[in-house]
Amino acid sequence: MAGFDLSGRRIWVxxxxxxxxxxxxxxxxxxxxxxxxxxxxxxxxxxxGDVEEWMxxxxxxxxxxxxxxxxxxxxxxxRPAEFLYDNLLIETNIIHSAWQLGLDKLLLLGSTCIYPRLxxxxxxEDSLLSGPLExxxxxxxxxxxxxxxxxxxxxxxxxxxxxxxxxxNLYGPHDNFDLQSGHVLPALMRKIxxxxxxxTQKVEIWGTGNPLREFLHVDDLADALVFLLRHYNQSxxxxxxxxxxxxxxxxxxxxxxxVGYTGEFSFAPDxxxxxxxxxxxxxxxxxxxxxxxxxxxxxxxxxxxxxLDSMQRPQTxxxxxx
Numbered sequence: 001m002a003g004f005d006l007s008g009r010r011i012w013v014x015x016x017x018x019x020x021x022x023x024x025x026x027x028x029x030x031x032x033x034x035x036x037x038x039x040x041x042x043x044x045x046x047x048x049g050d051v052e053e054w055m056x057x058x059x060x061x062x063x064x065x066x067x068x069x070x071x072x073x074x075x076x077x078x079r080p081a082e083f084l085y086d087n088l089l090i091e092t093n094i095i096h097s098a099w100q101l102g103l104d105k106l107l108l109l110g111s112t113c114i115y116p117r118l119x120x121x122x123x124x125e126d127s128l129l130s131g132p133l134e135x136x137x138x139x140x141x142x143x144x145x146x147x148x149x150x151x152x153x154x155x156x157x158x159x160x161x162x163x164x165x166x167x168x169n170l171y172g173p174h175d176n177f178d179l180q181s182g183h184v185l186p187a188l189m190r191k192i193x194x195x196x197x198x199x200t201q202k203v204e205i206w207g208t209g210n211p212l213r214e215f216l217h218v219d220d221l222a223d224a225l226v227f228l229l230r231h232y233n234q235s236x237x238x239x240x241x242x243x244x245x246x247x248x249x250x251x252x253x254x255x256x257x258x259v260g261y262t263g264e265f266s267f268a269p270d271x272x273x274x275x276x277x278x279x280x281x282x283x284x285x286x287x288x289x290x291x292x293x294x295x296x297x298x299x300x301x302x303x304x305x306x307x308l309d310s311m312q313r314p315q316t317x318x319x320x321x322x
Contacts, residue, residue: 012064063106067090074180111144112166136274148164168242169214212247214243223293227289
């Protein structure tokens with residue numbers, strides 16, 4: 001299939017130290033391109049002048065926006081202003097500068113939380129803006145929806161090859177395992193690991209355990225992003241999912257088996273569940289020829305091995321941004 005050639009391109013991975021960005025950098029090592037990065041200590045992506053100056057000096061040909069302020073239900077609920085402000089500015093500054101500098105391509109990363117809370121399942125791309133959002137993550141979702149529309153606006157007004165992809169719940173190496181700010185899978189893994197180490201006989205899980213979720217290994221996402229850079233050039237977002245769905249209760253049991261935890265699980269129905277179900281309809285992407293490779297049980301095993309190894313590296317941190 002003919003498409004956009006990555007050979008010889010300078011590709012800026014914004015957010016290279018996070019889970020998604022680091023996976024994409026690893027994936028791009030096998031391509032004939034040059035990956036460029038910049039640390040957030042040097043360039044604050046929320047400051048327009050900083051972004052414009054760095055991009056004009058670095059001369060990227062392509063940018064993938066994997067930089068974002070992210071987190072689970074607790075982080076979204078307690079830091080709404082930060083989630084909305086940071087993500088709006090990061091997207092706006094990079095997208096506008098990409099247009100100013102005439103970049104060849106831009107790919108914005110979002111999340112399937114952009115879709116309505118009660119969207120028909122599996123969630124198709126045309127469900128966007130068809131109903132109310134999930135209240136526990138609406139701040140992040142609104143920012144990402146704005147980013148999608150901004151890409152579409154620059155495409156419509158200026159003819160820019162700016163696209164956006166919405167992955168399912170991600171997990172894998174370099175995830176955020178913090179109990180306060182992490183997403184459900186890494187936070188559960190950390191919680192169950194800690195219980196196993198301390199020999200705690202019961203682990204409490206927020207909510208009822210009934211919601212169904214789809215999880216995508218970050219290395220599969222990275223491969224999908226390279227595929228989309230080559231072959232996707234359309235307005236609107238495209239979903240990236242595994243197609244494998246599991247309840248939160250079943251996920252906890254699977255993690256327990258991987259960790260070796262033999263205690264019990266209890267649930268806190270007074271805590272928020274989030275949407276009852278969230279399965280992405282990824283038929284468009286799969287019809288183009290891409291397929292995920294990592295089964296959930298295999299991904300959980302490799303992620304836990306990485307987590308155990310990370311604890312042997314004192315310098316390792318788990319920042320709340322990707």
